[in-house]
Amino acid sequence: xxxxxxxxxxxxxxxxxxxxxxxxxxxxxxxxxxxxxxxxxxxxxxxxxxxxxxxxxxxxxxxxxxxxxxxxxxxxxxxxxxxxxxxxxxxxxxxxxxxxxxxxxxxxxxxxxxxxxxxxxxxxxxxxxxxxxxxxxxxxxxxxxxxxxxxxxxxxxxxxxxxxxxxxxxxxxxxxxxxxxxxxxxxxxxxxxxxxxxxxxxxxxxxxxxxxxxxxxxxxxxxxxxxxxxxxxxxxxxxxxxxxxxxxxxxxxxxxxxxxxxxxxxxxxxxxxxxxxxxxxxxxxxxxxxxxxxxxxxxxxxxxxxxxxxxxxxxxxxxxxxxxxxxxxxxxxxxxxxxxxxxxxxxxxxxxxxxxxxxxxxxxxxxxxxxxxxxxxxxxxxxxxxxxxxxxxxxxxxxxxxxxxxxxxxxxxxxxxxxxxxxxxxxxxxxxxxxxxxxxxxxxxxxxxxxxxxxxxxxxxxxxxxxxxxxxxxxxxxxxxxxxxxxxxxxxxxxxxxxxxxxxxxxxxxxxxxxxxxxxxxxxxxxxxxxxxxxxxxxxxxxxxxxxxxxxxxxxxxxxxxxxxxxxxxxxxxxxxxxxxxxxxxxxxxxxxxxxxxxxxxxxxxxxxxxxxxxxxxxxxxxxxxxxxxxxxxxxxxxxxxxxxxxxxxxxxxxxxxxxxxxxxxxxxxxxxxxxxxxxxxxxxxxxxxxxxxxxxxxxxxxxxxxxxxxxxxxxxxxxxxxxxxxxxxxxxxxxxxxxxxxxxxxxxxxxxxxxxxxxxxxxxxxxxxxxxxxxxxxxxxxxxxx
Amino acid sequence: xxxxxxxxxxxxxxxxxxxxxxxxxxxxxxxxxxxxxxxxxxxxxxxxxxxxxxxxxxxxxxxxxxxxxxxxxxxxxxxxxxxxxxxxxxxxxxxxxxxxxxxxxxxxxxxxxxxxxxxxxxxxxxxxxxxxxxxxxxxxxxxxxxxxxxxxxxxxxx
Numbered sequence: 001x002x003x004x005x006x007x008x009x010x011x012x013x014x015x016x017x018x019x020x021x022x023x024x025x026x027x028x029x030x031x032x033x034x035x036x037x038x039x040x041x042x043x044x045x046x047x048x049x050x051x052x053x054x055x056x057x058x059x060x061x062x063x064x065x066x067x068x069x070x071x072x073x074x075x076x077x078x079x080x081x082x083x084x085x086x087x088x089x090x091x092x093x094x095x096x097x098x099x100x101x102x103x104x105x106x107x108x109x110x111x112x113x114x115x116x117x118x119x120x121x122x123x124x125x126x127x128x129x130x131x132x133x134x135x136x137x138x139x140x141x142x143x144x145x146x147x148x149x150x151x152x153x154x155x156x157x158x159x160x161x162x163x164x165x166x167x168x169x170x171x172x173x174x175x176x177x178x179x180x181x182x183x184x185x186x187x188x189x190x191x192x193x194x195x196x197x198x199x200x201x202x203x204x205x206x207x208x209x210x211x212x213x214x215x216x217x218x219x220x221x222x223x224x225x226x227x228x229x230x231x232x233x234x235x236x237x238x239x240x241x242x243x244x245x246x247x248x249x250x251x252x253x254x255x256x257x258x259x260x261x262x263x264x265x266x267x268x269x270x271x272x273x274x275x276x277x278x279x280x281x282x283x284x285x286x287x288x289x290x291x292x293x294x295x296x297x298x299x300x301x302x303x304x305x306x307x308x309x310x311x312x313x314x315x316x317x318x319x320x321x322x323x324x325x326x327x328x329x330x331x332x333x334x335x336x337x338x339x340x341x342x343x344x345x346x347x348x349x350x351x352x353x354x355x356x357x358x359x360x361x362x363x364x365x366x367x368x369x370x371x372x373x374x375x376x377x378x379x380x381x382x383x384x385x386x387x388x389x390x391x392x393x394x395x396x397x398x399x400x401x402x403x404x405x406x407x408x409x410x411x412x413x414x415x416x417x418x419x420x421x422x423x424x425x426x427x428x429x430x431x432x433x434x435x436x437x438x439x440x441x442x443x444x445x446x447x448x449x450x451x452x453x454x455x456x457x458x459x460x461x462x463x464x465x466x467x468x469x470x471x472x473x474x475x476x477x478x479x480x481x482x483x484x485x486x487x488x489x490x491x492x493x494x495x496x497x498x499x500x501x502x503x504x505x506x507x508x509x510x511x512x513x514x515x516x517x518x519x520x521x522x523x524x525x526x527x528x529x530x531x532x533x534x535x536x537x538x539x540x541x542x543x544x545x546x547x548x549x550x551x552x553x554x555x556x557x558x559x560x561x562x563x564x565x566x567x568x569x570x571x572x573x574x575x576x577x578x579x580x581x582x583x584x585x586x587x588x589x590x591x592x593x594x595x596x597x598x599x600x601x602x603x604x605x606x607x608x609x610x611x612x613x614x615x616x617x618x619x620x621x622x623x624x625x626x627x628x629x630x631x632x633x634x635x636x637x638x639x640x641x642x643x644x645x646x647x648x649x650x651x652x653x654x655x656x657x658x659x660x661x662x663x664x665x666x667x668x669x670x671x672x673x674x675x676x677x678x679x680x681x682x683x684x685x686x687x688x689x690x691x692x693x694x695x696x697x698x699x700x701x702x703x704x705x706x707x708x709x710x711x712x713x714x715x716x717x718x719x720x721x722x723x724x725x726x727x728x729x730x731x732x733x734x735x736x737x738x739x740x741x742x743x744x745x746x747x748x749x750x751x752x753x754x755x756x757x758x759x760x761x762x763x764x765x766x767x768x769x770x771x772x773x774x775x776x777x778x779x780x781x782x783x784x785x786x787x
Numbered sequence: 788x789x790x791x792x793x794x795x796x797x798x799x800x801x802x803x804x805x806x807x808x809x810x811x812x813x814x815x816x817x818x819x820x821x822x823x824x825x826x827x828x829x830x831x832x833x834x835x836x837x838x839x840x841x842x843x844x845x846x847x848x849x850x851x852x853x854x855x856x857x858x859x860x861x862x863x864x865x866x867x868x869x870x871x872x873x874x875x876x877x878x879x880x881x882x883x884x885x886x887x888x889x890x891x892x893x894x895x896x897x898x899x900x901x902x903x904x905x906x907x908x909x910x911x912x913x914x915x916x917x918x919x920x921x922x923x924x925x926x927x928x929x930x931x932x933x934x935x936x937x938x939x940x941x942x943x944x945x
Contacts, residue, residue, distance in 0.1 A: 015881055022889030023877040025824015025864035029890060032823035120809070197828040197836055197890045197924050248826070248890030249924050281829040502888030502925045669884045676927035677887065704833035704922070711919040712928040717911075741927075 009514040009521045010732075013669040016507045017522070018500070027246040030201040030218045031278040039203075039274040040115040042267065043122040044260060045070075045129055046286055047104035047111055050138035050359040050697025051153075054102055054131060057112060061128030068116040068125035069271075073101035076266055080232060082259070084323030088472040090165050091330070092157035094357075096322040098232075098259045098266075104133070105153060105321035106361050107699050108286030110259055113267055115275065138359040138697035142295065142316050145356045153321060153357035162319050162329035163355040165337070169412055172310055175348040179301035179309035183385050188766035189373035191293035191318065191691045192684070193285055193701075194366045195709060196501070198248020200288055201278040204264035208272070214241045215265055218248070220255040221539030222499055224326055224475065226531050228257040229265055244529035250501035251681065252365035253288050255541035256324040260287070285702040289364025290691055293318035294332055296340075296377035301348075306389045306396045310348035313340060313377070317370065319355040320362035326475035327365055329355040334471055336370035339743075341411040342378055342458045343422045343635055344400045349412035359697045365541060367681050368739040371459065372746040379455045379747040380765060383754060393751075394430060397456050401426065408728075415460060416630045418728040425637045425659045425723055426456060432719055433639035433657035441641070448643040449778070450654070451756025455638045455748035461662075461736025462547025464628035479627045480549040481535035484513060484556035486564075486620035488605045490584070490598035491523040494556070497537020498549045499529035503738065504670040505545060509553050511666050512546075512732060516557035517564070518581025519597055535623050543736030544628075546666060551626030551731040559622045564600050570613040571595050571603060632727055634662040634735040638679075638744035642752040649775030651687055651753065657719045658744065662737035663727035671737060676718055678741025684710045686749040686767050793857035797822065798866025806853045812846075813837045815853035816863055824864035824893050828922070835921035838894035839863050845901045864893035867900070875941035876900055876934075885934035887925030894921045899935050907943055909935070 021027050059070035073079070081095035100109050111131055116122035139145045139153060145160040152158050176182075202217040213235060219225050222242040230237045247254065260277055268275040279287070297314040315336040323329030333355035341349065386396040401422040402409055409417045430436070438452045465478030483495040494513055498505060505528055510521035517524070527533050537549065561581055568586035569576035578589050587594040602608045604620045612618060641655040658675060665671050688708045692700045701707040726733030746767065753769055754762075762777045794803045797820060804819055816822045816839070825848055828836035832850040839848045840862040867874040873881065876899045886892045895918065902909060902917040909917065914935045915928070923931060 016884065018889070019881045019886060020873070022886055022892055023864075023873060023880060023896070024868070025822070025893055027889055028823070029826065031827070032817070034821070120807070195924060197834060197888070197922065198826065199828075247888065248828075249888045251924070281831065502886075504887070673884045673887060673926055673930060676929040677925045678927075680927035681924070703831050704829045705831065709922055709924070711922060712915040712932065713919040715928050717932070718927065718929050 009511040010666055012511065012667065014507055014511060014521060014667055016504050017510065018504065018506045029198055029246045029248050030203065030216060033203060033216055033245060035203060035276050036205055036274045039276050040271065041119040041122045042264065042275050042277040043114045043126040044110045044277065044283065045112040045114055045126050047100065047107060047109040049104055049133050049135050050107050050140065051136040052104050052133040053136060054100060054104065054111065055134055056132040058130040059112070061130065062114065062125040064128060065116055065121050065125040068114065068121060070129055071113040071267055073097065073099040076270065079266060082232065082325060084325050085162065085328045086472060086474060090163055091472065092154070092162050094154040094156045094162065094322065098263055106359050107697060108361055109321065110263065113263055115267065119278065140358055140360060140693050140695065140697045142318050142356055145358050153359060157357055160357045161354045162323060162357050163333050164353065165334065166352045168350040169348055172348045172350045176301045176310040176312065180304050181302045181389065183300045183381055183388065184298065185381060185384065185765055186295055186297045187373065187377040187380055189292040189294040190685045190689060190767045192291050192366065192689050193691055193707060194251050194253035194288065194291065196249030196251060196253055199279040199281060199284040200254060200258065200260065202261050202264050203274065203276045204268035205274040206269045211239050212241065213239055213265055213269065214243065215261060216243045216245055217261050218254060219244050220250040220499060220501060220541055221257065222529055222531050223497065223537055224539055225257050225261055227475065228325060229262060232262050233266060241532045244499040247499065247501040250540065251367045252541060254501070255539060256289055256327065256364045281704065282702045285707065286361060286699060289324055290320060290361045291363055291366035292332065292370070292373055292685065293363065294336065294370060294373045296336065296373060298377050298381050300381045300385060302385055306385060306391050306399050308344060308346040308400050311346060312350040313337060315351065315353035317355050318358050318360065318363060320358060320360045322362045324362050324364040326473060328473060330471065331365055332363055332370045336374050338413045338415065339371040339460055340374040340378060341413055342375060343402055343420065343456050345402050345406060347412055360693060367678060368742040371739070371743045372682055375455060375457045375743055376747040376750055379751060383751055384763060393454055394426065397426060398423065401456065415633065417633045418630070419725055420633065420635050421661050421723050421725045422456065422635055425635060425661055428721060428723065429637035429639050429657060429659040432659060432721055433655065435639060438641065445643065447647065448645055449756045450641065450643045451752045451754065452639065452641045453748045453751025453755055455744045455751060457636055457740060457744045457747065459543060459634045459737065459740035459743055460631045461543035461634055462628045462632040462730060463542055463544060464548060466629065467631055477538050479625050480537040480552050481623060481625045482549065482552035482556045483535050483623040484560050486560055486601050488602045488607055490519060490596065490601045492517065492519065493525045493527055494553065495527040495534050496549050496553065497535050498540045498545055500540065503545060503674065504667065508546065508666050508670060512550055512553050513557040516554065516561045518586065519584055543738045546734045547632050547730050547736050548626060548628045550734055551628060552624050554731040555624040555626055556622050559624060560620050563620060564597070566613055566616060567600050567603050568595055571599065571610060626731070628730065630729045632730050632735040634737050634740055636660040636740045636744050638748040640748040640752045642749065642756060644756050644774050644778070646778055649771035649778065651769065651774065653683065653716045653749065656716045659721045659723060660740065661723040661725050663730065663735035664724055664733040665722055666734060668722065672720055674738045675720060675741040678739060679718060679745045680710050680715050682742040682745025683715065683749060686746045686769065688768055690768050791854045793854055795856050796860040798862060808852070808854055810853045811849055812851040812853050812856050813848035816848060822863050822865050826890050826893060828890065835894040835898065836891045838897040838921065840897050840901065845897050864896055867896060875945055876938040879934040879938035879941055883930050883934040883937055885926060885930040891921060891923045895923065895931060899938060903939055903942055908939055
């Protein structure tokens with residue numbers, strides 16, 4: 001492995017083991033897999049209506065395409081509907097048909113599977129299927145869904161509320177009533193698509209002789225896909241194998257189990273031929289989960305000194321037509337209030353939250369879930385309160401940030417914070433961004449107005465089984481596992497219950513294990529993404545990997561290291577407590593006596609004259625499970641500087657600084673890269689990205705020409721520093737960190753834009769911020785309020 | 788469906804195939820020649836993942852038919868370096884962590900190679916302009932820009 005020699009593998013800026021094959025074009029993404037002979041290529045025929053009755057399906061036209069065939073719900077009568085939400089308090093139990101029989105509920109709902117000898121023929125055949133629809137009125141927006149007499153997306157949820165929750169902490173009303181200042185505002189998120197650059201896809205194969213069913217899928221959750229295939233199709237889990245090959249980005253959108261995965265297996269089993277579906281970009285916009293069509297109504301009560309007294313929020317999330325699996329309809333509506341309290345010290349909290357069904361694409365997890373909008377609301381209120389109370393924005397935050405003496409702290413939504421460095425992080429971020437000198441830069445260009453913004457955010461990471469049970473998400477085990485097997489050579493394989501979509505697991509987990517084993521990371525091969533190889537676990541989502549799977553990796557490495565020390569002690573006639581493992585050797589501290597790790601490993605496998613110690617088992621092979629007891633909360637302060645061109649309203653992000661504390665950093669290069677990418681996934685929704693429906697529920701943004709993503713020209717360089725406060729509640733002192741960049745970017749960019757607009761008296765409270773909107777504000781007389 | 792015989796030089800080897808006239812160049816490379824390093828991210832010429840070098844110039848292989856490449860010389864990601872080696876641009880992307888999931892990377896490599904051939908010492912702005920036809924969802928472009936500068940150094944030194 002190249003790169004500078006670190007003191008130890010943990011913390012080293014190690015170039016990634018996964019890179020060379022990706023750089024040479026040798027990776028195997030789903031559509032790169034050589035398909036088995038006889039494979040049928042699938043196109044999913046999707047509803048063109050947001051809400052319609054299916055009067056009939058005439059597939060006779062596909063006879064013109066040799067070998068083409070069509071499967072509808074009538075051909076798969078044994079397929080039960082999905083039930084995304086479980087019968088628990090607050091949830092409406094609704095059903096999602098895998099193939100619609102009578103009714104479609106969003107543009108993109110699956111009506112039929114069209115199969116042919118190649119993908120071109122399948123597309124041709126899909127054009128020849130005639131579906132007779134009777135269009136019905138569509139509910140598109142939150143307002144429509146909640147209006148009197150709106151009608152219902154599901155009869156099981158007559159008021160269209162799929163999930164609701166309401167909590168008021170003790171003493172809230174008195175604290176709220178006693179506060180001298182109450183600030184109120186409603187913040188509106190932008191409905192966005194994730195756009196992993198590789199669309200979803202899968203390849204299903206059933207071997208009746210072996211009774212083996214294999215699904216290759218571009219997924220973040222192979223074990224959960226396997227579990228659902230078994231649950232829905234009644235298959236034995238021993239006969240189903242799910243493989244995530246190289247996956248071209250996930251960010252949450254591939255953490256759900258989708259109908260296409262189940263239908264591909266059902267079709268392959270019915271027809272006795274492999275079935276492949278490689279979704280295209282339009283499939284992805286229509287059928288992969290949307291996110292963050294949310295609003296937060298906030299009432300923030302403060303005392304005369306700008307100290308938070310009590311906060312009440314009312315959260316709405318557009319859940320779309322169905323809940324997803326495994327996260328259900330509560331993902332965003334539940335996550336909003338849970339993440340809202342952030343890095344601040346307040347006890348009195350009340351919230352109401354609702355997930356609302358509409359005739360639109362189902363919503364699901366996307367980097368940060370509800371948190372970017374929650375912090376846009378919280379930080380937006382802090383800026384407004386500072387302005388109203390005559391405090392600086394940094395001072396009002398200092399007065400409310402949790403401090404060292406507060407930890408451990410359990411916040412108003414029940415989340416435990418073990419330790420954090422919020423004040424230091426803020427101070428450092430102000431220095432890194434040259435915050436104090438901004439006055440000198442503000443008016444540097446007469447053609448532009450400039451603003452600077454600040455956002456203090458937290459990120460809840462590493463959730464374990466307790467959190468998922470508390471959320472009613474019983475399809476998510478929450479545990480992770482690692483099987484560490486050192487071979488006789490002294491090299492090891494490490495099979496982890498997760499799968500990687502670019503996060504660098506093959507490198508990071510090797511670094512975490514190497515620290516304990518005394519061998520270089522290059523000698524540890526990490527295996528992931530195959531239910532036949534990886535031990536059971538939940539999958540890669542919610543910034544859990546380094547904490548939840550990392551806990552299993554470290555535990556397994558500790559178990560093997562202990563055994564190696566016992567064997568080495570036996571070989572060297574020394575006390576195992578005096579053995580250290582480093583640089584490929586087991587040494588007796590301070591004596592110069594040592595054996596190689598290889599010698600220890602060969603002894604463990606009975607390949608040496610001397611055996612293992614009496615009573616010791618053979619082999620160096622263990623599987624360890626880890627359940628993270630508490631969420632692990634990372635924190636960051638973002639500072640952004642923007643300019644707005646007076647002539648065009650165009651926003652440019654001029655400078656961007658982050659100071660970040662995610663505990664001990666395993667590989668700073670990878671961590672920085674995660675934050676960079678996350679920031680840009682916040683910049684997009686703040687400044688340009690938005691999914692647009694017409695009044696009939698037709699999605700108008702189904703290409704990358706209509707749905708604008710940030711390019712290299714839209715993105716600034718990002719200055720970043722880390723504070724490493726070792727976590728107390730996790731193995732290895734680590735915290736998760738892959739979403740915080742997005743969580744900080746949306747609020748900080750809105751804060752900077754609002755700062756630039758201050759002379760005009762405008763406060764923007766919705767994203768994306770559009771140039772024409774800014775132009776209108778800039779051209780309006782100063783002091784005119786504008787939304 | 789009509790088919791046409793085409794001869795294309797791909798990564799230095801002459802390949803003759805009879806192909807459907809509607810076959811996209813991307814599908815020809817990926818599924819006929821099994822050169823699957825070229826990826827299709829959008830299918831409508833925006834994301835740039837399918838970018839290859841056709842007679843030395845970057846082209847979207849999802850917007851070009853295979854028959855249009857008849858007689859052309861094409862370089863895909865598989866042909867950038869000898870087997871087992873890395874082109875200086877690939878090396879720089881590795882050193883500076885300019886890729887995460889790697890799906891967009893072959894397109895960025897092609898665009899970078901074209902840029903550095905025309906401009907061996909590009910400024911940051913010139914790099915951003917040259918790469919703005921390639922979308923990356925993972926890296927935020929920060930390390931890609933740095934890697935292109937590093938690649939320029941390596942190639943000037945090399």
